[in-house]
Amino acid sequence: xxxxxxxxxxxxxxxxxxxxxxxxxxxxxxxxxxxxxxxxxxxxxxxxxxxxxxxxxxxxxxxxxxxxxxxxxxxxxxxxxxxxxxxxxxxxxxxxxxxxxxxxxxxxxxxxxxxxxxxxxxxxxxxxxxxxxxxxxxxxxxxxxxxxxxxxxxxxxxxxxxxxxxxxxxxxxxxxxxxxxxxxxxxxxxxxxxxxxxxxxxxxxxxxxxxxxxxxxxxxxxxxxxxxxxxxxxxxxxxxxxxxxxxxxxxxxxxxxxxxxxxxxxxxxxxxxxxxxxxxxxxxxxxxxxxxxxxxxxxxxxxxxxxxxx
Amino acid sequence: xxxxxxxxxxxxxxxxxxxxxxxxxxxxxxxxxxxxxxxxxxxxxxxxxxxxxxxxxxxxxxxxxxxxxxxxxxxxxxxxxxxxxxxxxxxxxxxxxxxxxxxxxxxxxxxxxxxxxxxxxxxxxxxxxxxxxxxxxxxxxxxxxxxxxxxxxxxxxxxxxxxxxxxxxxxxxxxxxxxxxxxxxxxxxxxxxxxxxxxxxxxxxxxxxxxxxxxxxxxxxxxxxxxxxxxxxxxxxxxxxxxxxxxxxxxxxxxxxxxxxxxxxxxxxxxxxxxxxxxxxxxxxxxxxxxxxxxxxxxxx
Numbered sequence: 001x002x003x004x005x006x007x008x009x010x011x012x013x014x015x016x017x018x019x020x021x022x023x024x025x026x027x028x029x030x031x032x033x034x035x036x037x038x039x040x041x042x043x044x045x046x047x048x049x050x051x052x053x054x055x056x057x058x059x060x061x062x063x064x065x066x067x068x069x070x071x072x073x074x075x076x077x078x079x080x081x082x083x084x085x086x087x088x089x090x091x092x093x094x095x096x097x098x099x100x101x102x103x104x105x106x107x108x109x110x111x112x113x114x115x116x117x118x119x120x121x122x123x124x125x126x127x128x129x130x131x132x133x134x135x136x137x138x139x140x141x142x143x144x145x146x147x148x149x150x151x152x153x154x155x156x157x158x159x160x161x162x163x164x165x166x167x168x169x170x171x172x173x174x175x176x177x178x179x180x181x182x183x184x185x186x187x188x189x190x191x192x193x194x195x196x197x198x199x200x201x202x203x204x205x206x207x208x209x210x211x212x213x214x215x216x217x218x219x220x221x222x223x224x225x226x227x228x229x230x231x232x233x234x235x236x237x238x239x240x241x242x243x244x245x246x247x248x249x250x251x252x253x254x255x256x257x258x259x260x261x262x263x264x265x266x267x268x269x270x271x272x273x274x275x276x277x278x279x280x281x282x283x284x285x286x287x288x289x290x291x292x293x294x295x296x297x298x299x300x301x302x303x304x305x306x307x308x309x310x
Numbered sequence: 311x312x313x314x315x316x317x318x319x320x321x322x323x324x325x326x327x328x329x330x331x332x333x334x335x336x337x338x339x340x341x342x343x344x345x346x347x348x349x350x351x352x353x354x355x356x357x358x359x360x361x362x363x364x365x366x367x368x369x370x371x372x373x374x375x376x377x378x379x380x381x382x383x384x385x386x387x388x389x390x391x392x393x394x395x396x397x398x399x400x401x402x403x404x405x406x407x408x409x410x411x412x413x414x415x416x417x418x419x420x421x422x423x424x425x426x427x428x429x430x431x432x433x434x435x436x437x438x439x440x441x442x443x444x445x446x447x448x449x450x451x452x453x454x455x456x457x458x459x460x461x462x463x464x465x466x467x468x469x470x471x472x473x474x475x476x477x478x479x480x481x482x483x484x485x486x487x488x489x490x491x492x493x494x495x496x497x498x499x500x501x502x503x504x505x506x507x508x509x510x511x512x513x514x515x516x517x518x519x520x521x522x523x524x525x526x527x528x529x530x531x532x533x534x535x536x537x538x539x540x541x542x543x544x545x546x547x548x549x550x551x552x553x554x555x556x557x558x559x560x561x562x563x564x565x566x567x568x569x570x571x572x573x574x575x576x577x578x579x580x581x582x583x584x585x586x587x588x589x590x591x592x593x594x595x596x597x598x599x600x601x602x603x604x605x606x607x608x609x610x611x
Contacts, residue, residue, distance in 0.1 A: 003608075045518050080526050088388035089426035093506065100504075114386045114424060123414060124387040125342070208397045210390065216397075221341050254584035257605030258394040286582030286608070287394055292551075293579075 006255065006281075009263035011199050011271075015240040016224045022135065022235055023183060030060040035152050039069065049073055050099045055106065057153050060145040066115035067150060068092060068107040070099035071159060078161035079104045080306035081154045085147055085169030086113065086178040088211045089124050097224060101299065102307065104160050106153060110146035110176075112139065130215040133228040135235045140197070144183075144236070147176050151184045164188060164306040168298065171260060171287065172196045174251075175238045178268065182241035189305035190249045191298045194257055194289040198238030199264030201230055206261040216290060239264075243272035249277045250301050252294045256283035311530035317436065319531045320444075320479055327357045327445045329357070332453055338595055342390060346370055346401035349390065354453055355443040356411070363415035364408040364450055365390045367400040368459050375404045376464035376596035379454050379483075381447045381472040382410030384492060384507060386417075386424050394585065396606045404460050408450035410443040410472075428492060429514040433524040435531055444532075447472050448480040454480045465545075468588075471534060480542040484579045485595045486541065487588055488557055489548035493532040494564060497525065503555055514515050538567035545570055546591050548584065551577040582609060 009189045016022070038056040045052035045068075055067040071079065081104040085090040091114050098105035112127055113118040122130035122139055130139035154160050166189045169177045175197030181190035196211075204219075219226055234240060250270060253265035263280065269279045280297060282290030335353040342349035342365075350366040367390065369375050378399075380392065388409040391399060399405070409415045412422025422430065422439065431438050451467060454460060467473045467483040471493040477483035492507060500511040515522055530536070547565050549557040558565070558574045565572050573591065577584050586609055593601035602610050 044513050047513075047516060087384065089389065089393060091386050094425060096504065096509075125390065184316050209394050210397070211393065213397050217341050217344075220344070254580075254582065256580075256608045258396075258582070258585070258608050261608060284582065285580045286585060288579070288581040291579075 001239055006253075006262040007266045009202070009267060011239055011264065012201050013179075013237045013239040014232050014234060014265070015243075016231075019235060021225035021241055024061065027148070027183065028139060030149060033058055033060065033062060035149065035156065037153055037156055045094055045096075050096050052094060052096065055153065056285055057149060059118075059149045060109070060142050061140060063111045063119045063146070064116070065111065065146045065149065066109045066113075067153070068094045069105070070095050071104040071220065072099050072102060075159060079159055080164035081106065081157075081160045082166045082168055082302065082306075083147070083150050083154060083180070085173035085180070086110070086222050087169075087171040087173055088127075095279065103166075103302075104154070104157065106150055108147055108150040110143045111142065112269045116146070125210060125214045126209055129218040132215075132218065132232055133225055135232045138232050138236065139191065140236045144176070144179050147180050148183055151180065151186055155186065162186065166190065166302050167260055168302070168305050170289065170291065174260075178238040178245070179241050181247055182244035185246065187247050189300060189302055190245070191251075192249065193252045193291065193294070194254060194260045194287050195238055195251065195265055195268055196260045197236065198260070198268040200233040200237055202264050202267065203261050206263055207258065209258055211259075239268050239271050242268055243273040245272050245274045246273060247276075248301075248305055249274050249279065250297065251277070252280040252282060252297075254287060254289040255281055255283045256286045257289065259287040311527055313536060314571055316531050316536055323441055323445055324448070324479065327449060330355055330357055330359050332356075332449060334453060339365075344397070344400070345554060345608055346398065349400075352406075352453065354449060356449040357442050358411075360411050360420070360442060360446070360606065361416070362411065362449065363388065364406055364453075366454075366457075367391070367405045369401050369404065370459075373404075374461035375402065375459055376466070376598070377404040377406065377454060377460045378466045378468055378592065379451055380405065380407035381450070381467055381469035381476050382408055382413060382443055383471060383472075384424065384427070386414050386422070388412040388413055388415050394581070394606060396604055398606045402604050403452070403596070406450065406454045408447065410446040412439060412443070416446075425510050428507050430508045430529050432514065433518070437530040438528050440532060444472065444475050444479065447476045451476055451482050453478050459505045466592050468592070471532075474545075475532065475537060476540060477543050477545075478537040483543045486545040486591070487548065487592065488545065490534055490561065490564070493529065494534045494556060494561065496529050496533070499555055501562075508555075534562045535567060538564045539569055542569045543573065544595060545572050546588065547572060547574045548588065549574055549576045551579050553608065583611070593610040
């Protein structure tokens, strides 16, 4: 039987009634913890045109978070800033490319990632199901907040224009872009590629590849916990966050994506609250979601919203 | 560095490895086992001695089965099978993925940084971590070949440069899938890019210009062009897109030096098209006729 069009797919995700209260509480807890930013010059990664720093700050549960921070050496006044969010198993990159485009660029390593794993380290595979039956301790509660605290770091920098903040990422970085744009109104533009963490319960039925397969593994061993798992995931699903997004946003998906099913990308896009939103579907592409072609679209999008918006 | 010096460098490493017993420990992992395959965590020793970790998946049913050995990658995370691969691939192949020293699950006492590993200690060939990582990768292949479930005539070694280096320096690989990224004319190509991982070398030499000769000497022992003639397995070379740093034209000195049958595939800048080609090539090489059944859902016809 031919596969149904992904645009016609209807997600099973239902936003919990107390969703806003749950995350409002997490934000309140986080904001009560001093950020204590440390900015350490990294001469090895610094070149004539780009200054590179290792950054550390404190997040919820007092977990110390690492990040890479790059900025153009030559700046005329306050710069627009981009926060780059990482994929599930990738090591956060040093965002020199973004700095070369004129942005102060922060690449965050949320808890459990390399350099942020001293206090929390469930490992890979495992992160996706760590404490998945309890939304108050589920791995992604702190993980999400770690990225939101990255916005606090950028706002603390005198060289950053607080009115020109963008967020970008693909795969898990795409999902984190959604949650950050939803929860931090300071974000003025967002670009999410092949968004992961969106439509969890849809994805585990639509595809059987890792990392989503971690959830299927878990439910195969503990089938009696399915209701608890689904209850938790509803609080963490990008689709539940989407109606809070108000900033301009673009989303790109690959129609042959074998990691994050395109059906979930369409379902997410449908729920995004922003009036200024656009979906870029790429036929003949998988989890790259047309990255090579789409890079120019992303660059133009941020230039319009962050560089021309003075 | 002469070919004889490269030969001597690896002879010494292989001799040290041979003196180090593997001492495997194998533990069943119920969480990742399915109706069609059982997953095991494997610990084994390599040169040093250094304790490694890998994931071994054995199909249910009567073997022997073709095998895919996923050689250590250039990232901190060790995957059971590569992200996006259909889990049902494990129903048809024995798969074994190994964390080389420095990667997660093999990061004690040495925890590698990414970026960082490529140039860590690169000015001393004798202690360069990649000497150990290549040995680790060979040890992983040796372990896989001890398994009675494996059909020794159908063993694919897949990965980046590490796949080719492993096939060059050890016996047992009957097929190779390689996507060079680290050790193809590294010193020559790095100045032409600002992209990682090769940018690591630019960073390093900017800070330590006096070490350039020592770095070149180390890299000479890893260069794929000089080691390619040792590879007799059928090889699929996953080249970059036309015009990129590692496209088919750039890789030609290596591909023409390989001794076995060679297929060169140029990236179409689509993980779908590139991945599908690789999956089909491996299946065809291993005599798996119904490749559709082991593809991810969104790649099937």
